[in-house]
Amino acid sequence: MMNLSDEPAIRARGLRVIRGSRQVLDGLDFDVPRGQITGLLGPSGCGKSTLMRAVVGTQAKVTGDLTVFGEPAGSAPLRSRIGYVTQAASVYRDLTARQNLEYFAAILGIPRKEARTQVEQALADVDLTDHAEALTANLSGGQLSRVSLAVALLGAPELLVLDEPTVGLDPVLRRDLWNLFHRIASEREAAILVSSHVMDEAERCHRLLLMRSGRIIADDDPDALRVRMGTATVEEAFLKIVDAEKAAEIEKGSAVQ
Numbered sequence: 132m133m134n135l136s137d138e139p140a141i142r143a144r145g146l147r148v149i150r151g152s153r154q155v156l157d158g159l160d161f162d163v164p165r166g167q168i169t170g171l172l173g174p175s176g177c178g179k180s181t182l183m184r185a186v187v188g189t190q191a192k193v194t195g196d197l198t199v200f201g202e203p204a205g206s207a208p209l210r211s212r213i214g215y216v217t218q219a220a221s222v223y224r225d226l227t228a229r230q231n232l233e234y235f236a237a238i239l240g241i242p243r244k245e246a247r248t249q250v251e252q253a254l255a256d257v258d259l260t261d262h263a264e265a266l267t268a269n270l271s272g273g274q275l276s277r278v279s280l281a282v283a284l285l286g287a288p289e290l291l292v293l294d295e296p297t298v299g300l301d302p303v304l305r306r307d308l309w310n311l312f313h314r315i316a317s318e319r320e321a322a323i324l325v326s327s328h329v330m331d332e333a334e335r336c337h338r339l340l341l342m343r344s345g346r347i348i349a350d351d352d353p354d355a356l357r358v359r360m361g362t363a364t365v366e367e368a369f370l371k372i373v374d375a376e377k378a379a380e381i382e383k384g385s386a387v388q
């Protein structure tokens with residue numbers, strides 16, 4: 132019998148999404164395990180944000196089987212178990228960083244005393260303690276996205292869904308945030324699904340889902356992927372898979388003609 136903790140955080144089978152008149156996700160099958168960082172990588176427009184929106188339940192026209200902790204994606208009991216950071220920082224610009232966190236802690240129903248500790252911890256986690264009293268309207272883009280990330284950390288969610296959380300950050304902050312993600316995954320056994328189109332970030336993930344044009348073209352860990360493709364980096368492996376796919380498509384096209 133499957134132990135409850137063996138059950139993946141996310142399970143998708145035949146996941147399809149239509150946006151406008153286009154099929155944007157084309158029958159995806161994948162699992163996202165607990166206690167690990169799963170990187171969702173692929174070029175701009177391949178469907179990473181759409182996949183994440185489907186997981187958190189904000190995407191329309193989703194079909195197939197998509198569950199989070201065994202519940203249908205988007206169902207009410209999942210709300211407090213998932214932290215979601217979109218590409219556009221979702222914070223109130225007329226509040227300070229601390230006030231934003233206090234407000235969202237109250238929405239989550241975290242008791243006042245516990246909230247104080249969690250707000251302090253979240254500010255420290257994203258290295259914003261020194262800017263806690265600044266109006267978020269006056270923060271830089273990178274600082275603003277870290278306030279958004281701090282909000283997502285409140286309530287110690289079991290699943291963090293992070294849409295390109297390190298865009299625009301300097302190398303030191305990027306490294307510190309990746310260290311934080313690793314700490315959250317190992318200490319809290321949380322699952323982290325993080326998207327990026329920067330392939331060097333792939334090397335920092337436990338597992339990878341490589342996407343292209345609404346499909347998953349590789350589902351592996353970075354070492355296994357490099358070995359299987361005989362490349363030195365994940366980026367080279369990705370390019371090799373894409374080139375092989377393109378060659379197969381051309382061959383198929385000429386066979387049909």
Ligand SMILES: Nc1ncnc2c1ncn2[C@@H]1O[C@H](COP(=O)(O)OP(=O)(O)OP(=O)(O)O)[C@@H](O)[C@H]1O
Pocket residue numbers: 150151152153155173174175176177178179180181182328
């Ligand atoms: N409202 C919409 N109507 C029609 N097509 C859309 C809509 N929103 C997005 N798309 C298309 O869906 C596809 C997937 O978009 P998505 O934002 O998921 O990609 P992405 O991989 O996250 O890209 P990026 O890395 O640039 O954020 C794109 O081709 C995009 O043009």
